[in-house]
Amino acid sequence: MVIQVRGVVLPERVERTFAIDGDRLRADPVPGADLVVDGGWLLPGLVDAHTHPGTESTDQPFSDEMLRKHLLGHRDAGVLLVRTPGSAARIPDWVDAAEDLPRVRSAGRWLATPGRFFPGFGRDVSEADLVAAAVEEARASSGWCKVIGDWRPDEPAVPLELLTAVVAAVHADGGRVAVHCQTGDGCRNAVLAGADSLEHGMHLDPGLIDRMAAQGTAYVPTLSVFGAGADRRRAEEPSARRDWWLAGWDGMLPNVAAAHEAGVTLLAGTDSFPTGTVASEIGWLLKAGLPAEAALGAASWSARSWLGLPGLVDGGPADLVAYDSDPTLDPSVLSRPARIILRGRVVA
Known part of the structure; x- marks a missing residue:
């Protein structure tokens, strides 16, 4: 059965009517088709570009049941595309x-060299085996691999030469590399190695931002998970670790603003539970000073384009969220989708 939607499409701000035939959008209206959205604002399905469905703690095994629960939580919040940069297990084929x-x-799976992650939570590999493992994980997934580029501030980051070799090998195989980094050296090595995405980026040297823009390294700051812990950290007794963490956090919002000004692709990712909270990350991007459309795009059309999917266009996937008012003017509406359509089916 063909259904139709009508509303103001973002980011174009033009009223359009789409027929939905199967899982595709069609620009030509179909007379008599059921109009399941009539008015309001239409967005390409929201995107969480950094989330880890399937487990909630380092002592909890990955499970299909938990994976499905988390993905449904995303869907019910209008998040219709997720990027999981690393998991305790590979995402099973049934999800697609x-x-x-x-x-x-x-x-x-997360790729962790000795001393740089929770033991046994990802795929533990030696530095000698990291390049081959990165290519293997990228081939076994959606073309991505994730390297834990650093861990604690008193431990060395993955060496630049090794990370450069990882990026070169994965790129030669047609894949892309995400790097977890939260120390100055880890961020520096990820950028200089040409990583495709910088995950977290705490203690990022702002002098590297122009290089990120020039080479196309995206920035996924996961501000909401850090922001949620800031007050607790400030209340702790002074220590070298506390001061290091707070210094990194204090630089994140200015770095995000500078990255936007420089033309770096910024993406919204939550890295936390419960799932379906990407609206909170959009709020943090707004606090960092991003214009409303840029903050929303980081969790919708810009993120979808970066991951290889078009927005609301003829022939594009019928994944959309409808709102009663303009979310760039009233971000609170993001928590109240009026209609959610996934793969051409009305799910809410």
């Missing part, structure tokens, strides 16, 4: 075939 779940772009 599930019509009621968001589309997933995965990066296989």
Whole structure:
């Protein structure tokens, strides 16, 4: 059955009517088709570009049941595309075939060299084996791999030469590399190695931002997970670790603003639970000083384009969220979607 939607499409701000035939949008209206959205504002499905569905703690095994629960939580909040940059296990094939779940772009298992992650939570590899493992994980996933580029501030980051070799090998194989980094050296090495995305980026040297823009390294700051812990950290007894963390946090919002000004692709990612909270990350991007359309795009059309999917265009995927008012003027409406359509099916 063909259904139709009508509303003001963002970011173009033009009223359009789309027929939905199967899982595709069609620009030509179909007389007599059921109009399931009539008015309001239409967005390409929201995107969480950094989320880890399937487990909630380092002592909890990855499970299909938890994965499905988390993905449904995303979907019910209008998040219709997720990128999981690293997991405790590879995302199973059944997810791609599930019509009621968001589309997933995965990066296989976290790749952790000795001393740089929770032991056994990802894929523990030696530095000698890291390049081959990165290519293997990218091939086994959606073309991505995720390297834990650093860990604690008193431990060395993955060496620049090794990370450069990882990026070169994965790129030569047609894949892309995400790097977890939260120390100055880790951020520096990820940028200089040419990583495709910088995850977290705490202690990022602002002098590297122009290089990120020039080479196309995206920035996924996951501000909401850091912001949620800032007050607790400030209340702790002074220590070198506390002061290091707070210094990194204090630089994140200015760095995000500078990255936007420089033309770096900024993406919204939550890295936290419960799932379906990307609206909170949009709020933090607004606090950092991003214009409303840029902050929203980081969790919708810009993120979808970066991950290889078009927005609301003829022939594009029928993944959209409708709101009663303009979310760039009233971001609170993001928590109240009027209609959610995934793969051409009305799910809410």
